[in-house]
Amino acid sequence: MANTKSLRMTLWTVVALCAAIFAYAYFVGGAKNLVGADFGAPFKLSATTGGEVDSTSLKGAPYGMFFGFTHCPEVCPTTLNDMSVAMKELGEPAKNFRLFFITVDPDRDTQEVMRDYISNFDPRIVGLIPTDNELQKVAHDFHIYYKKVATSDGGYTMDHTATLFLFGADGKLKSTLGYDEDKAEQLTKLKKLLAG
Amino acid sequence: MNIITKTIAATSLASAMLMSTANAQDVKLGSITIHHPWIKQPVPGAVAAAYATIENTGKDDDTLLKVAVEGVAIAQIHDMKMQGDVMKMDELKDGLAIPAGKTVELKPKSFHIMLINATTTFKPGQEVKGTFTFAKAGAVDISFEVESGRPEMGGMKMNGMKMN
Numbered sequence: 034m035a036n037t038k039s040l041r042m043t044l045w046t047v048v049a050l051c052a053a054i055f056a057y058a059y060f061v062g063g064a065k066n067l068v069g070a071d072f073g074a075p076f077k078l079s080a081t082t083g084g085e086v087d088s089t090s091l092k093g094a095p096y097g098m099f100f101g102f103t104h105c106p107e108v109c110p111t112t113l114n115d116m117s118v119a120m121k122e123l124g125e126p127a128k129n130f131r132l133f134f135i136t137v138d139p140d141r142d143t144q145e146v147m148r149d150y151i152s153n154f155d156p157r158i159v160g161l162i163p164t165d166n167e168l169q170k171v172a173h174d175f176h177i178y179y180k181k182v183a184t185s186d187g188g189y190t191m192d193h194t195a196t197l198f199l200f201g202a203d204g205k206l207k208s209t210l211g212y213d214e215d216k217a218e219q220l221t222k223l224k225k226l227l228a229g
Numbered sequence: 230m231n232i233i234t235k236t237i238a239a240t241s242l243a244s245a246m247l248m249s250t251a252n253a254q255d256v257k258l259g260s261i262t263i264h265h266p267w268i269k270q271p272v273p274g275a276v277a278a279a280y281a282t283i284e285n286t287g288k289d290d291d292t293l294l295k296v297a298v299e300g301v302a303i304a305q306i307h308d309m310k311m312q313g314d315v316m317k318m319d320e321l322k323d324g325l326a327i328p329a330g331k332t333v334e335l336k337p338k339s340f341h342i343m344l345i346n347a348t349t350t351f352k353p354g355q356e357v358k359g360t361f362t363f364a365k366a367g368a369v370d371i372s373f374e375v376e377s378g379r380p381e382m383g384g385m386k387m388n389g390m391k392m393n
Contacts, residue, residue: 106276106343107309108316114272153272184320186303186345195316213311213338 072198072206073098074174078135078167081148081160086133092204094129095226099197100177102138103150108195108212109134110153115216116197117155119223126227127157135161137179137193139168199226258369260287261327263361266373268298268344269337270351277351279304279342279359279373284332291365292324296342298359298373300349307343324364353377 073088080086097116101109113134120127134151136142139162142150147160163171172179179193197210199222207226210219256263264282271277279298285291296304306321325340327333335341351357355375362368 104276106271106278106341107337110272110275111337149274150272153275178315182318182320184305185322186305188303188345190307190318190320190343192315192317194314195311196314211314212316 072175073200074170076163076167076171076174078161078163078171079144081144081151081162086159086161088204091131091200093202094131095199095201095207095229096130097132097197097199097210098135098175099132100135100137100172100175100179100193101195102136102191102193103142103146104138104190108193112195112197112212113154113158115219116158119220120155120157122220123223123227127223130157130227132158132197133161134158135163135168135171137168137172137177138191139163139165199223201226202229254372254374256369256371258363259366260289261285261291261363261366261369263369263371266359266371268351268357268373268375270353270375270377273350277301277344277347278337279344280335280337281361281371281373282332282334282336283327283361285327285329288329289365290329291327291363293327293361294324294364295362296359297362298342298344299357300347301344302346302348303344304359305343305345306340308340309338311338327363351375 075088077085077087099109099112099116101112103109113132116132120130120132123130132155134147136147142160142162144162147162151158151160168179171177175198177194179191181189182192183189195212198206199208199210201207208222210222254264254266256266262284264284266279266281268277268279279296283293293306296306298304306325308319308321308325310317321340325333325335333340349355349357353375357373357375359371359373360368361371
């Protein structure tokens with residue numbers, strides 16, 4: 034009797050543990066689970082380099098995508114700065130790497146605002162400015178959350194997904210860089226991506 | 230395990246920072262002490278953020294109600310946090326609670342003062358005057374120092390580096 038009971042307890046513990054591990058992998062792992070799967074969809078968006086960037090023309094060299102806005106005090110400038118530093122550090126293999134910074138705030142981030150902002154970073158970083166409708170679609174396709182949050186001065190700030198997506202030369206999602214992730218770990222992922 | 234290691238590292242760095250920053254810029258007002266007020270040098274034209282560590286050694290809770298910074302049209306107290314992959318920002322319209330006997334850190338990836346429409350460019354080493362207003366302790370003048378840091382390392386780690 035006691036044995037059955039303890040066996041049952043053990044089994045339930047195992048079930049609970051599995052559920053916990055699954056929940057952890059699901060929530061904490063987040064976007065990482067999307068790696069390997071078909072992720073995103075083709076897009077054609079107005080670019081700070083002039084004209085449009087057509088995602089179907091990007092194959093041939095690895096690239097990154099990061100969503101943010103220029104009125105962002107921390108996550109966006111830090112990420113773009115980190116990436117500028119990383120690209121320099123990576124040297125020759127990163128020569129053809131491009132990082133697309135897509136604004137989730139096209140109301141304020143006009144072509145001119147974006148061009149000024151982007152000029153502070155590595156020239157391999159290109160700003161993309163979607164229209165409201167284009168933003169809805171691209172955010173949906175790339176699983177991006179964004180939301181305006183009103184501030185007391187009548188203005189607003191934006192909540193947004195801070196994950197940087199890394200695509201291989203074949204246009205498939207290879208890995209993601211999280212904002213809280215260790216810098217050395219991020220550099221390892223970038224090296225792996227550039228090595229093909 | 231990794232998270233625990235990171236937390237320990239962050240905590241020890243934070244306490245190292247507290248010790249290392251007991252400098253002339255510390256300001257005391259009643260039971261409130263403001264350590265190390267600083268502004269992170271922003272990307273030119275972008276929004277800047279100010280930080281400080283606020284210690285309440287008193288028996289009563291206090292609240293940081295508002296902040297004014299010279300050359301800045303609007304200074305708002307914000308809370309930034311990561312919820313999974315999403316960066317969330319909230320304005321603390323009722324102020325930031327500074328509980329009795331506690332120390333509250335305004336630092337990157339956490340509470341910060343967002344500086345909107347600055348008419349000054351923040352250059353490293355520059356002193357920027359400002360005022361913190363508390364519900365109980367009242368108003369106190371402070372002086373922020375602009376720090377460039379190495380943005381890729383984050384403000385807190387940078388402070389740890391300085392001691393080496």
